[in-house]
Amino acid sequence: MKTLVILGAACLAAFPAAAQTPDLQGIWETRNGAQFDVSELAEGHEIPYLPEALEREQKANRVDPLAHCAMPGVPRINYLPFPFQIIQRPGLVIILYEYLHNQRLIPTTRREHLEGIDLWMGDSVGHWEGNTLVVDVTDLGDKTWLDSARHTHSDALHVVERFTRTGADTINYEATLEDPKTYSKPWKIAMTLRRNTQPDFELREQECTEGDTGRAIQPQYRPAPKGDPLEFVRPYPVKREVTK
Amino acid sequence: MKFALALLITAAAVWPQTKPYTPPRTSDGLPDLEGIWQPRANGAMYSVLPHPGGFFLGAESKEGVVEGATLPYQPWAAAEVKELTQHMELDPTGHCHYEGVPHAMYFSFQLVETPKYIAVMHENMHAWRIIYMEGSHPKDYLAWMGDSRGRWEGNTLVVDVANNNDKSVFDMAGHFHSDALHVVERFIPMDRDNIHYEATLDDVKVFTRPWKMAFNLKRAPKDYMFLESGCFEDERDQEHLVKGKAALPADHYKQ
Numbered sequence: 001m002k003t004l005v006i007l008g009a010a011c012l013a014a015f016p017a018a019a020q021t022p023d024l025q026g027i028w029e030t031r032n033g034a035q036f037d038v039s040e041l042a043e044g045h046e047i048p049y050l051p052e053a054l055e056r057e058q059k060a061n062r063v064d065p066l067a068h069c070a071m072p073g074v075p076r077i078n079y080l081p082f083p084f085q086i087i088q089r090p091g092l093v094i095i096l097y098e099y100l101h102n103q104r105l106i107p108t109t110r111r112e113h114l115e116g117i118d119l120w121m122g123d124s125v126g127h128w129e130g131n132t133l134v135v136d137v138t139d140l141g142d143k144t145w146l147d148s149a150r151h152t153h154s155d156a157l158h159v160v161e162r163f164t165r166t167g168a169d170t171i172n173y174e175a176t177l178e179d180p181k182t183y184s185k186p187w188k189i190a191m192t193l194r195r196n197t198q199p200d201f202e203l204r205e206q207e208c209t210e211g212d213t214g215r216a217i218q219p220q221y222r223p224a225p226k227g228d229p230l231e232f233v234r235p236y237p238v239k240r241e242v243t244k
Numbered sequence: 245m246k247f248a249l250a251l252l253i254t255a256a257a258v259w260p261q262t263k264p265y266t267p268p269r270t271s272d273g274l275p276d277l278e279g280i281w282q283p284r285a286n287g288a289m290y291s292v293l294p295h296p297g298g299f300f301l302g303a304e305s306k307e308g309v310v311e312g313a314t315l316p317y318q319p320w321a322a323a324e325v326k327e328l329t330q331h332m333e334l335d336p337t338g339h340c341h342y343e344g345v346p347h348a349m350y351f352s353f354q355l356v357e358t359p360k361y362i363a364v365m366h367e368n369m370h371a372w373r374i375i376y377m378e379g380s381h382p383k384d385y386l387a388w389m390g391d392s393r394g395r396w397e398g399n400t401l402v403v404d405v406a407n408n409n410d411k412s413v414f415d416m417a418g419h420f421h422s423d424a425l426h427v428v429e430r431f432i433p434m435d436r437d438n439i440h441y442e443a444t445l446d447d448v449k450v451f452t453r454p455w456k457m458a459f460n461l462k463r464a465p466k467d468y469m470f471l472e473s474g475c476f477e478d479e480r481d482q483e484h485l486v487k488g489k490a491a492l493p494a495d496h497y498k499q
Contacts, residue, residue, distance in 0.1 A: 069340075071370070071474050085374075087363055089278070089356045090271070094363060096372050101342070103365050103372045105354065105470060119472040200379065205387040207342060 021108075022131045022165050024086045024093070027201060028193040030173075034079040038147040041189045047151060053182040057152045064148050069100065069208040071120035073144030074137045074159050075175040075189065077102055083196050085203055086163075093126055093133060098203045106135055113138045118155060120144060133163040146177075154181035169195035267399055267433045272359050275399040277433060280464035283441070285309060285350040291417035292457060311456040315419060321450045328418025335416050340475035342371055342388030344412025345405045345427055346443040346457060352464065362394055362401070367470040381406045386423055388412050401431040422449035437463040 034041045049057070066072060072080060082099040093106040106126040114123045118141030126135040137159040145152055162174040171193040178186040267275045287295065288309045290302030297304035307313070317325060328334060337343055343351070351368035362375040375394040381404075382391060391407035405427040413420045425447045432440040439461040446454040 071472075087356060087358070092356070094356065094365065096363065096365075096374070101370060101372055103370055105365065117471070120474045121472055202376065202379075202382075203374065204385065205342075205389060207388055 021088065021128050022133070023088070024133060024163055024165055024171060025088055027083050027085045027196040027203065028171060029083040029196055030079045030081070030191055030193055032079060032191055034189065034191060035076070035081060035147055037149040038076075038079070038151055038189060039149075041191055043188045043190075048184045048187055050182060050184050053152075053154070057150065060150070060152060062150065064150070065143055065145060066148070070143065071100065071102055073120055073140055074104075074122050074124070075161060075177075076144065076146055077104075077121065078161075078173060078175075078193075079191060082206065083201075083203060093135075096203065098206055100206050100208050108133075115139075118142075122159070131164060133161075135161040135163070137161065152182070153177070153179050156181045163193075166192075169197060265399070265433050265435055267436070270357055272357070274357050274359065275396065275401070275433065276357070277401060277431060277439060278356055280352060280354045280468055280470070281439060281461040282352045282464050283350050284460045284462055286459060288350045288457070288459065289347075289415055291415050292419055293417070295417070309457040309459045311458065316452045316455055318450060318452055321420075325418050325420065328420060331418070332416060335418075336411055336413060337369070337416070340369065342369060342412060344388050344408060345373070345390055345392070346429065346445075347412060347414055348373075348389065349429075349441060349443075350459075352470070354470065365470075368473050369475050370473055375401075375403050386410075390425075390427070399433050401429075403427075403429040403431075405429065420450070421445070421447045424449040431461075434460075 032041060039045060039047050071077075077097055077099065078084070080097075080099045082097065084095055084097040084099075087094040087096065091107060091109045093108055095104040095106070097103065102121065104121060104124055106124045108126040108128060110127055111125055113125060113136070117123070117139050119139050120141065120143065122137040122140040124135050124137050126133055128134070138157075140153070140155070140157045140159070142153065142155040142157075157177065157179040160176045160178075162172075164172045164174075166172045172190065173193050174188060174190045176186050176188045177183065267277065270276045270278060286307050286309050287302045287305035291305070292308055292310050293315065294308040294313050295302065295305050315325075332338065337347070342348070348366050348368070348371050351366055353364050353366045356363050356365075360377055362377065363372065364375065365372045371389065373389045373392055375392040377394050377396075379393065381393060385391065385407050386409040387407055388409055388411065390405040390409075392403050392405050394401055394403040396402070408421070408423060408425040408427070410421065410423040410425075425445065427446075428444045430440075430442040430444075432442065434440050440458065441461050442456060442458045444454055444456050445451075
């Protein structure tokens, strides 16, 4: 009898989570240095570059695409030092980013990826695995960087993101990056997304355009998020060598 | 009498009578206006006023979207518009800036509703705005898209937009406003697939009285999806295309 009651209680506790999609809604931000060097958060602190890709990277454009107000791509958009808001509707997860008013519309009813198109933010298709939102991103093109340290990728990049709620104010974010033209094997970054708990906090507007000679831009810059120390796992900077 | 009747019919084309329509409810019990909407904005992106074919890049629009087909500019502002009409290179959207409200509403958008806020995602310029159903306009904040606070009046979504900067414009024809612009939008559901959109615009620094614009929003076909509009590339070429060239005769906006 006791066992039955315990079982029943366990079912009651477990059932709502199974019946409803987990709630990831709210305003989130990262507090780490991945924007500066994403390899800091990579497994083993090393990005498994193919030698030819590393050489290609060293010869490539040295101006961060963000300097031209480009859209940052995935996963970089998630660890830029600006808050973003997750909204959930039936069959749809929306992420509104404060950074340059980027947005992602992520259908959670499975569909095929688009073909024959390159998008700065890629094509995102999501689905739920238990408590985890899994987002499959392709069609990313080769123009975006992963950070301001010029870590690049090719148009073969395939990102799988996993958003798992780990507490009232935390989400564990993981991204697996696969790009056979650039990396010798898939590699992974993981970081904590923290809820912005300031009362009445709302996203504001960020604007950036290149070559605007007409009227002055009026950015509403936010100060860097305060609170936790940087989540660096080892001292910055990392020495990276070019294989010749 | 015949003349008056003809006027009435013309007016009715742009300003439809609101029939009572009760949309279904969302899971939160709100009038369900969710979905992707495609404005039928009579070429407002080129000019909110009636304009001939070939005006900038647009087709002819006999009606425009402005009630009375005229804008009540103060004299200095009317002169400014005449000047701006000749300088398309100053159009901030040509420099990939946000359109602002109501300018952004001439383009397709997806709307989702929650009790505390309504989110509007545009394909164009990857613009978005959140219409908060609580709180008040912030102080010391000006934005291209302003700050939106909404409320439900029956089935009508009413949105108060303030905190507009003085850089966004109404169209490519130089129609402009100041940072005193205050917009009240009304989304009136007409039937399952149509919303009548109205905006009342007030700007004491530029206009002599509040004025109104209106157009229809039509539900997008099933399976319609947005792609990406990343506007920031090569827009510096714009001035080479149009600088100093009059797209319209200078007397087009003779009041």
